[in-house]
Every structure is written in structure tokens, then in C-alpha cells.
Amino acid sequence: MNLRKNLFLPTKKANGWRTTSAGRNTRTYDSPKTPYQRLTDSGVLATDRAGRLQLLHAQTNPAELTRNINRIQQALITSAKDKTLIVRDQVS
DSSP states (O other): OHHHHHHHOOBOOEEEEEEOTTSOEEEEEOOOBOHHHHHHHHTOSOHHHHHHHHHHHHHOOHHHHHHHHHHHHHHHHHHHHHHHHHHHHHHO
């Protein structure tokens, strides 16, 4: 989950406030970027860590990662189904 979230899912970050024409304050946001993009764009990583991060990003297939997450979630749902039905029948 963390690999998918940090490498491939873009997020918007709040970067300030502005006043609308009606006088209300509202948040302003930057353009969507993944945490990976924000980190590489900032230039704070040492070159060896940046290289390892780039290698990890290049080797990770987002479609395969999503399929594995879905497979694991379905297995958890299936394993909990029988227990949930038993508890539901005992309560009602």
C-alpha cells in the first residue's frame, strides 16, 4: 500500500490562504504531485539514496502492485466472511 501511495498516487498540498471576492478566506493548493515527485524535485536526497529511489520507482509496476493489493484484500474479505456470518446469526 505504501509503495502505491508514495510512488504513484498524486496529492494536492495546501500552500496558503486567499480571500474571495465575498471576503471569506479559502485555502489554496498546488498542482497534484506524488510524494516521490515532491522528494526528487526538492533535491534534499543524497545521490545514492536518490539513485535507489529512482531504481525502485522504475522497477515497480503500478498495475501489478494494484492487482496484488486487490488480491490480498479479497483474501481477507473471504476469510472474514464465515466468522461475520456466524456472529450475525448469533446476534439476531
